[in-house]
Amino acid sequence: MFAYYLDLAWRSLKRTPILAGLMVLAIALGIGASITMLTVLRNLSGNPLPGRSEVLFHPQVDPRPADLPGAKEEPPDDLTYLDAVNLYQLGIAPRRAVMSSNWLPVRKDAPDSPLAMFSDRATTADFFAMFGVPFVYGSAWSAQDDANHAQVVVLSRAMNQKLFGGENSVGKTLVIATKTFRVAGVVDDWNPQPHFYDLNGGAYGKGEQMYLPFFTWLDLPQDYGYGPMQCWGNDPNAGTHDPKAKQCTWAQFWVQLDTPAQVADYRAALNQYSAQQHQLGRYQRAPDVRLRGLLDWLDAKHVIPVTVRMQTWIAFGVLLICLVNTVGLMVAKFLRKSGEIGVRRALGASRRAVFTQCLVEAGVIGVAGGLLGLPLAWLGLWMVRQQPVSFAASAHFEPSMLGAALALAVLSALAAGVWPALRASSVAPALQVKSL
Amino acid sequence: MKLHPMIAALRKHKAGVVLIALQIALTLAIVCNAIFIIGQRISRVNRPTGLDESNLFLVSQQWVGAPSADSADGVAKLDAMQKEDLVALRNLPSVASVAPINSLPLLNSSWIGSVSLKPDAKFSDKAGNARTAYYFTDEQAMSTLGVKLVAGRWFNAGDVQHQGFRDNPPHPVVIVTKAMADKLFPAGDAVGKAVYADGSSSPSTIVGVVARLQVPATGSWVNDFAWNATLIPTRLNSNGSRYAVRAKPGQLEAAMKAVAPTLYRVNPLRVLDDDSVKSFADIRAKAYRADVGMAILMGVICLVLLSVTAAGIVGLTSFWVGQRHRQIGVRRALGARKVDILHYFQLENLLIAGSGALIGIGLALALNLWLMRHYEMDRLPLPYTLIGVLAVLVLGQCAVFVPARRASNVPPVTATRAV
Numbered sequence: 001m002f003a004y005y006l007d008l009a010w011r012s013l014k015r016t017p018i019l020a021g022l023m024v025l026a027i028a029l030g031i032g033a034s035i036t037m038l039t040v041l042r043n044l045s046g047n048p049l050p051g052r053s054e055v056l057f058h059p060q061v062d063p064r065p066a067d068l069p070g071a072k073e074e075p076p077d078d079l080t081y082l083d084a085v086n087l088y089q090l091g092i093a094p095r096r097a098v099m100s101s102n103w104l105p106v107r108k109d110a111p112d113s114p115l116a117m118f119s120d121r122a123t124t125a126d127f128f129a130m131f132g133v134p135f136v137y138g139s140a141w142s143a144q145d146d147a148n149h150a151q152v153v154v155l156s157r158a159m160n161q162k163l164f165g166g167e168n169s170v171g172k173t174l175v176i177a178t179k180t181f182r183v184a185g186v187v188d189d190w191n192p193q194p195h196f197y198d199l200n201g202g203a204y205g206k207g208e209q210m211y212l213p214f215f216t217w218l219d220l221p222q223d224y225g226y227g228p229m230q231c232w233g234n235d236p237n238a239g240t241h242d243p244k245a246k247q248c249t250w251a252q253f254w255v256q257l258d259t260p261a262q263v264a265d266y267r268a269a270l271n272q273y274s275a276q277q278h279q280l281g282r283y284q285r286a287p288d289v290r291l292r293g294l295l296d297w298l299d300a301k302h303v304i305p306v307t308v309r310m311q312t313w314i315a316f317g318v319l320l321i322c323l324v325n326t327v328g329l330m331v332a333k334f335l336r337k338s339g340e341i342g343v344r345r346a347l348g349a350s351r352r353a354v355f356t357q358c359l360v361e362a363g364v365i366g367v368a369g370g371l372l373g374l375p376l377a378w379l380g381l382w383m384v385r386q387q388p389v390s391f392a393a394s395a396h397f398e399p400s401m402l403g404a405a406l407a408l409a410v411l412s413a414l415a416a417g418v419w420p421a422l423r424a425s426s427v428a429p430a431l432q433v434k435s436l
Numbered sequence: 437m438k439l440h441p442m443i444a445a446l447r448k449h450k451a452g453v454v455l456i457a458l459q460i461a462l463t464l465a466i467v468c469n470a471i472f473i474i475g476q477r478i479s480r481v482n483r484p485t486g487l488d489e490s491n492l493f494l495v496s497q498q499w500v501g502a503p504s505a506d507s508a509d510g511v512a513k514l515d516a517m518q519k520e521d522l523v524a525l526r527n528l529p530s531v532a533s534v535a536p537i538n539s540l541p542l543l544n545s546s547w548i549g550s551v552s553l554k555p556d557a558k559f560s561d562k563a564g565n566a567r568t569a570y571y572f573t574d575e576q577a578m579s580t581l582g583v584k585l586v587a588g589r590w591f592n593a594g595d596v597q598h599q600g601f602r603d604n605p606p607h608p609v610v611i612v613t614k615a616m617a618d619k620l621f622p623a624g625d626a627v628g629k630a631v632y633a634d635g636s637s638s639p640s641t642i643v644g645v646v647a648r649l650q651v652p653a654t655g656s657w658v659n660d661f662a663w664n665a666t667l668i669p670t671r672l673n674s675n676g677s678r679y680a681v682r683a684k685p686g687q688l689e690a691a692m693k694a695v696a697p698t699l700y701r702v703n704p705l706r707v708l709d710d711d712s713v714k715s716f717a718d719i720r721a722k723a724y725r726a727d728v729g730m731a732i733l734m735g736v737i738c739l740v741l742l743s744v745t746a747a748g749i750v751g752l753t754s755f756w757v758g759q760r761h762r763q764i765g766v767r768r769a770l771g772a773r774k775v776d777i778l779h780y781f782q783l784e785n786l787l788i789a790g791s792g793a794l795i796g797i798g799l800a801l802a803l804n805l806w807l808m809r810h811y812e813m814d815r816l817p818l819p820y821t822l823i824g825v826l827a828v829l830v831l832g833q834c835a836v837f838v839p840a841r842r843a844s845n846v847p848p849v850t851a852t853r854a855v
Contacts, residue, residue: 019755022747029740105500105707115500115707178501221504223675307730310811314466314737321462321741325748328455332755387733388725423451 002360009361016333020365023329027369027413030322032376035405037308037315039377040384042401043394044204044304048192052132053294055256057263059087060290061274063249063283068232075288076230076249077199077301082282084251088124092269093255093262095130098214099123100243100251101198102226106210108163109173109180117224118159120210121198122217128154128187130256131197136160138170138185145184146213152184154211160186176212177220187211193394194303196294198252200228203303204391218243226250267291305391319412326365326416334358334424341424342432351425358421359414366413370406377405442784449759452752457792460828463745464796465803468824470734472804472816477727485541485720486613486648486663488582491532491683492716494540495525495695498676498707505600505674514673515598517703524702525679528694530687535577536671537680538570540716541650542723547572548653549634551612551666553620557635566619567661568612569651570633572672573680580682581649586614588627588644591669595643601674606638615663617645633666640668654723656812688715742831749835753781757843764843765850774844781840782833789832793825800824 013020047053061083062075079087084098100122107113127133128140137160141152153174160169169183191207222243231248243250257263267289274287292300334341341354377397384395446453499517503510518536525534539545546569550557553564575591577583588611595609610631617626630639649665651658683691692715696708757764764777800821807813 019751022751026744026747029744033737033740105498115705116709117498117707221675223502223504224498306811310807311733314470317462317466318737318741318744321459321466322744324455324459324462325744328452328459328748329751331451331455332752336755336758383733383736387729389729 005357005360006364008357009364012333012337012361013364016336019329019333023326023333023365024368024372026322026325026329027366027409027416028372028376030319030412031370031373031405031409032380033315033318034312034408035373035377035401036380036384037312038404039381039398039401040308040391040395041304041312042398043396044194044308044391045298046193047295048194048196048298049131049294052130055258056130056294057255057257057266058290058292058294058297059253059255059266059270060292061087061270061277061283062285062288063247063277064232064285066284074300075290077252078230078249079251079253080246080249081244081251082246084253086273087253087270090269090273093257093266095126095256096254097124097127097130098251098253099127099197100214100217100227101201101208102217102222103224104177104212104217104220105224106163107175109175118209120212120217121208122212122214122226124214126256127211130254131192133190134188136186136188137168138183141184141213146215149216149219150213151179151181151216152213153181154185154187155183156187156207156209157189159209177224179220181212193391194298196298197254198227199301199303202390203298203301203305204394263291305389307389308391323412323416326413327420330362330365330417330420331423334361334420335427337424338427338432341427342429345427345429345432354427355421355425358424359417362413362417362421363410365417366410367406369413370409373409374402374405377401439783439787442780442787446784446787449756452756453788456749456752456788457795459745459748460789460792460832461796461799463741464793464824464828465799466741467738467827468796468800468816468821469803469807469813470738471823471827472820473813474731474734474738475820476814477731480654481724481727481731483650484648485650486583486646487541487716488682489716489720491685491688492580492582493681493683493688493692494537494543494714494716494719495679495681495699496676496712496714497521497678497699499703500675500705500707502675502705505602511598511600511603511673514600514675515671518598518671518673518677520702521677521679521699524698525681525695528691528698530683530691530694532682532684533576533580534679534681535573535580537573537577537581537678538672539652539678540581540680540719541652542654542719543652544654544723546652548651549666551616551620551631551633551640552635553631555632555637555639557632564620566616566664568616568664568666569653569658569661571649571665571667572670573667574669574671577667577680580680582682583649584647585611586645586647587617588642590644591667595669596671597669598671598673601672604634604636606636607633607640607668607670608638609643609669610640611644611646611667612642613649613663613665614645614647616666617642619664742827745828746831746835749785749832750839753785753836753839754842757781757839760843761846762850764846765848765853768846768848769851777844777846778840781836781843785832785836785840786829789829793828796828797821797825 060075060077063080063083088096088098101119102122103117103119105115106118107115124146125141125143136157140154141150145152153176160166164172170185172183174181174183194203195205227250229248229250231245255266257266270289270291271287274283274289277283278287344354381395381397385392503513505511505514522534522536525531538547548569550565550567557565574596575593578585578590599605620626620631621629626642626645628641630641633640648663651662651665681691692713695713699708801816804813804816808815
């Protein structure tokens with residue numbers, strides 16, 4: 001019976017190609033717009049480190065003065081230098097990494113080679129293992145290198161391409177801020193989106209160019225600039241770009257905790273540390289700590305850009321208008337067949353059969369609209385990629401959206417078809433047959 | 437033509453009428469707000485900075501291995517290096533003038549503070565206090581930037597000091613924008629008055645007022661003080677420096693090309709990369725990229741919505757024309773002219789689109805309220821609503837024309853035929 005309805009639907013659509021085309025086009029436009037934005041939303045809210053996100057945690061403590069005007073409830077995202085060092089030395093997490101973003105002048109270790117500024121991440125050895133950063137050549141530096149303030153550097157694949165033509169550069173040297181550094185390893189393209197471990201420069205964007213040991217970077221002049229600082233109080237150093245200033249937060253800190261027991265222990269340790277600092281008089285506020293898992297952290301920071309959410313609403317507005325449009329066209333389409341429906345009803349077809357037949361026709365329109373909507377969504381994503389926004393590169397088509405697009409198209413076409421089909425099935429057979 | 441029979445006829449196919457009206461209302465709601473967003477972005481992009489933007493470019497460079505700006509000795513050395521650079525650039529044949537400066541409008545790198553009428557002011561004091569962005573520059577800035585002085589005098593060479601970028605010495609003279617002068621001194625007598633920067637206890641005398649100068653930041657957070665700029669005659673010394681350069685007319689490209697070799701000749705130990713020498717046109721384009729992108733996107737959405745709606749009107753009206761084939765024939769046979777039939781469908785569409793537009797105005801305002809609450813939108817002004825209404829009415833008339841003309845071509849003889 002279904003095959004017969006399909007055949008009828010096909011014949012009926014062929015008879016009014018323009019009307020059918022308009023309906024398919026309307027559904028396709030609505031689907032194209034909404035699938036584009038759904039894909040962008042999905043790309044942006046994805047898990048940046050599947051498989052590892054469950055064991056990564058972001059500790060926060062509150063070193064701010066008690067009466068700071070305009071201070072939010074939430075402790076600062078980043079740590080002061082002192083807290084970063086203290087928590088780094090608190091050895092109870094299986095892995096931990098302290099880090100910050102900065103810029104340094106780099107040149108090849110050859111006379112007269114030109115200088116260029118590169119962005120880099122100063123961090124500690126566990127960063128690579130903890131976040132699962134893949135290496136092309138060599139390996140991470142060791143905890144011993146961290147302790148020794150060793151002058152070693154890990155390059156990104158792109159930077160290795162630029163400076164060494166992509167060859168295995170492990171053991172070669174570079175001049176960074178007038179000091180000589182040895183290349184320890186080269187990492188593969190690694191750029192988790194959202195850029196969860198440091199959201200200060202926005203949640204999406206380009207990856208790191210190179211990595212240096214955190215404590216080695218502190219030995220270099222900091223004049224070349226580093227990530228944003230938040231300062232308070234009357235400390236003469238506050239706001240003057242001294243990373244060791246007591247009243248400035250700027251360093252990110254992450255720990256790996258493998259079991260719920262470890263998480264509980266670590267939380268207790270953070271509280272204990274805060275209480276101890278409070279007793280020493282360094283912290284004015286009562287212990288207020290956070291230990292969020294990676295995905296909770298991203299939720300709390302609302303990483304999805306406001307414009308994307310607004311554009312998603314607009315896309316669904318477009319879909320709604322396209323559906324209203326389709327409902328109108330379907331009413332016209334089905335009622336135009338009133339004579340035919342009257343004959344079928346007179347020959348014994350039930351209302352239900354007429355209703356089903358009209359819905360099958362709506363479904364066929366939905367499938368066609370979905371199929372046409374897919375290339376439109378692909379075009380839409382291409383347009384998003386052309387936009388000058390930081391998340392442009394992460395807007396790519398996902399195969400899983402194929403099914404979603406078709407399902408959404410068929411569902412919306414069926415929803416649009418219900419009322420016109422009801423109207424068609426309530427056609428009075430006698431009236432129609434009489435006028436034939 | 438009387439409306440009464442038309443309304444009676446419309447009641448015969450309520451469903452189609454309601455659907456078209458609903459579609460027009462929804463389209464109007466989105467299109468009004470989208471046009472408003474486009475209008476806002478365009479007016480943002482077109483606002484003048486107060487600079488003479490042609491032939492202007494910016495050099496940003498960084499020395500490597502330079503002395504630290506934390507010691508007096510280091511500051512003196514850095515200043516000497518900066519002066520060497522300035523002399524070399526000013527001697528270029530294609531260059532008209534050069535001024536050291538910490539930032540430019542639209543560069544989004546700012547030094548923000550607040551200037552008050554009283555010494556030792558707290559940041560939380562509201563009265564007699566103006567938020568401002570500082571430009572640290574020298575006596576050549578007026579000709580280099582092309583700003584217009586409206587009162588008082590410009591800096592002279594004797595006013596110009598230098599300081600390490602972390603220091604905060606007194607600044608005896610400043611020049612402010614007219615917007616700022618009017619805020620602090622509504623009587624219009626700012627020149628010669630003393631103000632205090634950032635809670636300082638030492639006065640700065642306003643020696644001049646410039647007509648207009650935008651702050652460097654372009655985000656919505658500076659909306660309250662976008663025109664409150666303060667110029668300070670001081671070279672900032674750090675391990676990097678920025679120079680605003682005005683090229684001689686028609687020699688912008690030559691001047692930009694000459695910068696890197698000239699500065700390398702002065703001192704090769706520095707970083708100058710692709711981004712270091714930027715024309716102001718590039719700075720402007722980069723600052724407003726996102727706004728232009730948003731305006732284009734909204735434009736595309738408007739077009740898509742309007743064409744879908746137009747297609748819907750064409751489809752439904754064609755259906756009605758087909759349905760009323762015989763009635764049209766009867767009317768023609770009874771003496772109606774072609775143009776009467778045409779007008780009938782046009783007026784019918786105007787009626788439907790008009791009622792849809794009425795509902796649409798309400799929806800547009802509701803959508804605007806919702807956007808204001810969640811997405812930092814401003815209140816939708818009336819003209820945009822009217823433009824939107826006009827757009828959907830014209831759209832309706834265009835869409836109905838083809839089916840209506842087909843209807844008017846139905847021959848009177850149809851009336852005599854059986855359907």
